[in-house]
Amino acid sequence: MGYVCFCTLNISDRLIFCHPVNGYRIMHHTGIEKVLYGVEDLNAAKKFWRDFGLSCVAEKDDLAVFSVKNGATIEVRPYGDPSLPPAACSETKSTVREVTFGVRSNEDLLALKEKLASLGEVTVDDAGVIHAFDPLGFGMAFRVASCETIETAKIEANVPGNTQRLNQRGQKFHKASPLIMSHIVYMTDDLETQKDFYADFLGFKLTDSYPGRGYFLRCADANNHHNVFLLDPGKGQRGFHHLAFELGSIHELFGGGNNMTRNGWETMIGPGRHPVSSCYFWYFKNPCGGAAEYDFDSDVVDDNWKPQEWESTPENFAEWCLGEGMGASLLPSTIQQG
Numbered sequence: 001m002g003y004v005c006f007c008t009l010n011i012s013d014r015l016i017f018c019h020p021v022n023g024y025r026i027m028h029h030t031g032i033e034k035v036l037y038g039v040e041d042l043n044a045a046k047k048f049w050r051d052f053g054l055s056c057v058a059e060k061d062d063l064a065v066f067s068v069k070n071g072a073t074i075e076v077r078p079y080g081d082p083s084l085p086p087a088a089c090s091e092t093k094s095t096v097r098e099v100t101f102g103v104r105s106n107e108d109l110l111a112l113k114e115k116l117a118s119l120g121e122v123t124v125d126d127a128g129v130i131h132a133f134d135p136l137g138f139g140m141a142f143r144v145a146s147c148e149t150i151e152t153a154k155i156e157a158n159v160p161g162n163t164q165r166l167n168q169r170g171q172k173f174h175k176a177s178p179l180i181m182s183h184i185v186y187m188t189d190d191l192e193t194q195k196d197f198y199a200d201f202l203g204f205k206l207t208d209s210y211p212g213r214g215y216f217l218r219c220a221d222a223n224n225h226h227n228v229f230l231l232d233p234g235k236g237q238r239g240f241h242h243l244a245f246e247l248g249s250i251h252e253l254f255g256g257g258n259n260m261t262r263n264g265w266e267t268m269i270g271p272g273r274h275p276v277s278s279c280y281f282w283y284f285k286n287p288c289g290g291a292a293e294y295d296f297d298s299d300v301v302d303d304n305w306k307p308q309e310w311e312s313t314p315e316n317f318a319e320w321c322l323g324e325g326m327g328a329s330l331l332p333s334t335i336q337q338g
């Protein structure tokens, strides 16, 4: 499969992204369908995703595929696999190589192929998935959406004056079962160029921002607060930061986080709560690269949402949080085991 990296173009010439969707079909992308990793330690990668709560749907010596509840998948391969697209940053062996977004129809896919081809080479694989790169060299793909709509039970929480759970104990979770993959986060050293590409060229919608530091963007037909977050850490860094998964309750977030901790996985940050997007979170360092984030109760938005500009402060990153999880030595199961 041939790949052409758009970062070989003159990305400082932002004019190439300054013609919005005018003249092209409006894009109907729907969200993240698949994330492909190249990894240094395939066995560690497999254990991580199992412990994280994903279902293994395919496994070979040089490949494993895991699924979340709506059918979106994680695929992990050895980092030297020649079929993998090149990484945007070669400093780490384990990282994301490509993200696949869904679109509504074949017509969307063809229009997108034509649009991306105006910038450089686009390849199409045997399954009809189109592959390209964003301006900074992050692999991206598009296919007709195949993930299912998730239906979940009503959350039963007791509030004085509103009893939803009478004579019934609250739920406890031994581990998590993520429902969907909601967003991916990139560190970027050319924030405005990358934002222009996703927003103006691809038609992603801006939902919130840290002006000059970060942009939250959602696929045009998605209702997630963001599917892509572009973050400029201000240190010239370029690379994958984390991938987020939505859970069904705060109880599941604590149960999933405790299970990861019991299994020896290290918290990056959490549990805590983000003011932007409103969700509870818990991030774990991932042997596949970056982190994997459990989320619960994220904002759901449509075109009536009013984007807000946020000051880039620690308080606006986390309303509150723990830095290193809740402490493995304090977990009940650890105490029982002595």
Ligand SMILES: [Fe+2]
Pocket (backbone or CB within 6 Å): 183, 185, 242, 244, 293
């Ligand atoms: Fe996140």
